[in-house]
Amino acid sequence: MVRRKKKFSCGHKGFGRICHKCIQANAVIEQKQKLKRDWEVSFDRDSIDLRNLPKNVVLKSRYIIQQLAKEPNYRQFRGKRLRHNRFVISIPINRSYRLLCRDRGQSLSPEAVVSHEDYNVVKPGRI
Numbered sequence: 001m002v003r004r005k006k007k008f009s010c011g012h013k014g015f016g017r018i019c020h021k022c023i024q025a026n027a028v029i030e031q032k033q034k035l036k037r038d039w040e041v042s043f044d045r046d047s048i049d050l051r052n053l054p055k056n057v058v059l060k061s062r063y064i065i066q067q068l069a070k071e072p073n074y075r076q077f078r079g080k081r082l083r084h085n086r087f088v089i090s091i092p093i094n095r096s097y098r099l100l101c102r103d104r105g106q107s108l109s110p111e112a113v114v115s116h117e118d119y120n121v122v123k124p125g126r127i
């Protein structure tokens, strides 16, 4: 018996009882939704709020925070102490963002990731 393609209610054509094109499309959508949920949930595990930052800034911040927790050597990330507050260390994430950390003596505690504009506010008198 020759199998013939039939038209499903969704408009696709194919064999069998259900439309495999739609099943596949749904799987892709569900996978995307899962990735989006996982991404949103991942912020709950951060020690500081990294929401609303560009994805590459989030990932790089997480990496640097992780490394600093192991070894508080901020100089390897080109971090510098603020001139007007020596207990605050500013680490460049990229051209637009900085990670600010507080020097706790034996360790560094991440405080915030700030954009260049915010940064100039916390760093008066210098651009």
Ligand SMILES: [Zn+2]
Pocket: 008, 010, 011, 012, 019, 020, 021, 022, 023
């Ligand atoms: Zn279909």
